[in-house]
Amino acid sequence: MRNSFRRGGEKDFTTIRTRLPLPKPYPRTRDNQAKERCLAVDSVILGDLDQRLLLALQLDGRAHFSRIARDLDVSERTITRRYQRLRTLGLRVVGQPVASRLGLTRWLLRLHCTPDAAGSIAEALARRSDTYWVTLASGGTEVYCAFNVRTADQRNALLLQKLPHTPQVLSVSAHCMLRIFVGATSTWHATRFRPEGAAPAVDSGTSTAAPLPLDPTDRTLFTELARDGRLTLPELATAAGRSPSSIQRHLDRLRGEGALSFAVDFDTQLLGYHMTTRLWLNVTPAHLRTVGEALATHPQIAFAAAVTGDSNLVASGIFRDPSDLYDYIDQRISRLSGIQSIQTAPTLREVKRVAPAVP
16 A cells, blocks of 8 residues: 655655544454463454554554654654554564566465475475465465565576475466566555555556666665564664665665565454455456456455466455355455456465565
8 A cells, every 4th residue: 555755755644543443352262262372362452543553554664653653643652662562462564675676576386285294394485585475274285385586597496496306295386476456565454444445556566667776785674674674774784884874875765766665564363354365266368457456456355466377366365254255255256257266265374474585
């Protein structure tokens, strides 16, 4: 989700001062209480101010707390305290490369594995620096993994050399992302409160501009910001061996050229949504763009892209529960012309959610 910039690159948060709709509280029972961690997210529903802070960070992950506090009409101390609490619940701001501006191609892997090995394979893929969106689905036998590559050799090293020699991997299907309709540089919460039917920001994941060249300082910034997108200028300067003013110039260039974005990594259960599902759709070519653009306006959809392979459109949806997913398919998907078939694969575990440093 994009918003107009103020002078000096600041984004305007005044549109999120109004009260946001809160999800219904998730029922707590003895069974699910026994499964809670000390600060388990399934027992925590974020309040109005926390949600507005979350959305403000989505609009600008590096915004100063003083500016967020001013725009949300609360004290800076309150914002700092709320942010630290969200950090204890697993929230983090992450700097991400914009693949299309850096000459990278995005791929999505769908691996069918033996049940005893799927978890370890997912963990191994998550440890790779070029992967993101590593999830375990379909009863624990299917692993989804997205990754960025710059060259055919990088792609083939994984697809033709590494995975085929892993005996627990029963089959691999690779899908090149042709056009991203939503979710290329944002995460779900920023689109969740968009007015129903409003058009999303145009962000196709493709670019006709030449790839932006990077120097060693740029690469260091991508690495450090992937770890913590809110590192201060002095901290980034120390890591890169440059002055804070030089770091600011590099950041301004990367953001101004559209090569660096910031996302908020968090567990959607904090908002009362307990079911993430991958949707694989087969759409007639004449309706592919129309369906993709329609999905991009649905608040339930965090990501949607046209891809190569048997299913030509893949999406990731966020739902409260199975009934919520059924209603979405029955009331929203069924009304879209051109959809020939749909497969759903609920996520069992998200192993990795955010993009890596630049390969």
